[in-house]
Amino acid sequence: xxxxAGFRIVEFAGIGPGPFCxxxxxxxxxxxxxxxxxxxxxxxxxxxxxxxxxNRGRHAIALDLKRxxxxxxxxxxxxxxxxxxEGFRPGTMERLGLGPDECLARNPRLVYGRxxxxxxxxxxxxxxxxxxxxxxxxxxxxxxxxxGSPPTPPLNLVGDYGGGALYLAFGMLCAMxxxxxxxKGQVVDAAMIDGAxxxxxxxxxxxxxxxxxxxxxxxxxxxxxPYYDVYLCADGLYISLAPIEGRFRSEFYACAGIDEAxxxxxxxxxNWPAIRKIVAARIAGKTQAEWCSLLEGTDACFxxxxxxxxxxxxxxxxxxxxxxxxxxxxxxxxxPRFSRTxxxxxxxxxxxxxxxxxxxxxxxxxxxxxxxxxxxxxxxxKATK
Numbered sequence: 001x002x003x004x005a006g007f008r009i010v011e012f013a014g015i016g017p018g019p020f021c022x023x024x025x026x027x028x029x030x031x032x033x034x035x036x037x038x039x040x041x042x043x044x045x046x047x048x049x050x051x052x053x054x055n056r057g058r059h060a061i062a063l064d065l066k067r068x069x070x071x072x073x074x075x076x077x078x079x080x081x082x083x084x085x086e087g088f089r090p091g092t093m094e095r096l097g098l099g100p101d102e103c104l105a106r107n108p109r110l111v112y113g114r115x116x117x118x119x120x121x122x123x124x125x126x127x128x129x130x131x132x133x134x135x136x137x138x139x140x141x142x143x144x145x146x147x148g149s150p151p152t153p154p155l156n157l158v159g160d161y162g163g164g165a166l167y168l169a170f171g172m173l174c175a176m177x178x179x180x181x182x183x184k185g186q187v188v189d190a191a192m193i194d195g196a197x198x199x200x201x202x203x204x205x206x207x208x209x210x211x212x213x214x215x216x217x218x219x220x221x222x223x224x225x226p227y228y229d230v231y232l233c234a235d236g237l238y239i240s241l242a243p244i245e246g247r248f249r250s251e252f253y254a255c256a257g258i259d260e261a262x263x264x265x266x267x268x269x270x271n272w273p274a275i276r277k278i279v280a281a282r283i284a285g286k287t288q289a290e291w292c293s294l295l296e297g298t299d300a301c302f303x304x305x306x307x308x309x310x311x312x313x314x315x316x317x318x319x320x321x322x323x324x325x326x327x328x329x330x331x332x333x334x335x336p337r338f339s340r341t342x343x344x345x346x347x348x349x350x351x352x353x354x355x356x357x358x359x360x361x362x363x364x365x366x367x368x369x370x371x372x373x374x375x376x377x378x379x380x381x382k383a384t385k
Contacts, residue, residue: 002029002334002343007176008363010077010084011058012098013037016131016156017115017164017192018087019054024169026057027334029343031362034060035074036352038382053331055349059359062352062381069378071097078103080363082179083111083172090120100187110185111175115168117159119191131159131192138197139204147217147224163195218269220244226276227252227266230305237288238305239295241279252300256282353381 004025011022013036026032034055049055064070075098078084084103086093093099100112117134118124135141135158136151145152168190179185206212206219218224227249230238243249253260258278264271283291288304295302306314312323312330324333327348334343356379357367373379 001341002027003338003341005029005341007031007083008081009033010035010074010081012074012084012086012088012093013041013060014087014115015041016087016160017168018085020161020165021113021115021168021172022058022085023054023056024165025172027343027346029341032058033077033359033363034058034352035063035065035077036060038062038064038380040352040381049349049351050327051329052349053329056326056331056346058350059355059362060350060352061356061359061379064378064382065096065098067378068097069373069376073373073378074098075102075106076365077363078110079107081107081110082176083113085113085115085168085172087115090116090125104185108185109179109183111172111179112185112187113168113172113190114187115164115190115192117164117192119193120189131156131164134159134163134192135196138193138200140196140200142214143200143203143216143222145216145222147215149217151216158199159192159196163197163199164190164192167195167198224269224272225266226272226279229276231280231283233286233288233291234284235287235289239283239288239291240303240305241283242301243299244301248299248301251298252295252302255294255298255300258282353379356380 007025007030009022009025009030009032011018011032011034013019013034019034022032022034063074065074078098086098094101103110103112114120116125117129117131118127132141132153135154140158140163141151141153143151144154168188171188171190175186175188203212207214212219216222221228223229225244228242228244230240232238241252243252249266250260252258253263256279263278264274266272266275286294291302292304296304304314311317317323321333323330324345325331326346329348331346334346356374357370360370361367370379
């Protein structure tokens with residue numbers, strides 16, 4: 001089920017954007033096999049495997065890539081795959097004997113997806129980094145924050161997942177479509193700095209036009225404008241307002257009981273603080289629930305600010321099944337939606353090595369062969385000290 005049913009992906013286990021990309025492809029129906037390390041990565045966040053939702057929807061085996069037999073087995077899987085995903089530092093896969101040259105020699109149609117922060121080349125290519133560093137380098141982090149405050153880390157949504165995983169998935173699907181026509185694979189070099197920079201395209205245009213300041217918190221979409229921000233309610237909860245267009249602002253003012261004609265001209269940024277003061281005072285007079293009753297469903301461009309605990313229970317999210325529950329764990333459903341090839345509900349993350357036979361049967365590996373590899377220590381977890 002799903003639009004990618006029939007496609008096979010080999011994922012070399014990593015952290016962050018690589019697993020998220022693999023999850024997206026698995027959500028859409030691709031058969032993804034995760035080749036994990038014999039010794040698990042310690043991320044400093046203790047949690048049972050069932051809560052690592054990035055690993056949902058696919059089987060995983062532990063494979064020792066430091067042994068020639070492990071590399072040979074990985075190449076056997078690559079030979080059957082439409083694409084692969086790796087997220088190591090540049091040169092790591094080449095040193096293992098699993099770089100693009102070796103893999104494409106084994107499977108000329110393979111799409112070889114690579115995800116890094118800095119990219120495969122450039123002066124920073126070999127340096128360690130994380131999401132926050134990548135979005136800092138391309139101007140995204142500097143643009144996010146309130147006036148007078150330091151830039152605000154936007155979780156790791158912009159670099160790892162938006163600029164990284166989504167661009168890798170997009171690039172891989174583009175290359176997979178092209179491979180169906182040409183019969184030739186290729187390497188997809190997805191760098192989080194490139195993807196995060198791409199996400200900033202409209203703002204670079206506004207900046208070039210002189211209508212978006214380099215100082216955060218002074219622009220229309222960065223909390224500078226009083227009509228695009230969050231406001232505190234009487235009960236200590238928040239609502240979001242975003243009536244950018246004049247007609248939508250007029251609807252908000254009418255619903256909120258604010259005399260629009262008495263407000264200063266919002267086209268002059270110098271008047272924004274005065275307008276904000278009036279709006280904030282009015283919002284502070286009612287609870288979040290009262291504002292929901294007044295504004296939800298109108299064109300005031302409104303929504304309550306909900307926590308992760310509250311969001312799955314909102315009537316709109318429930319109506320669209322935006323969140324699903326899988327074995328007792330509430331999580332976002334696969335997205336987007338399809339009219340004909342709707343994906344199945346995601347399966348829960350599986351512990352590495354919990355079902356090696358089933359995982360490899362889908363790739364044509366016989367049970368006795370799996371047993372041989374396990375006995376030789378090529379497949380399977382190794383005890384940690």
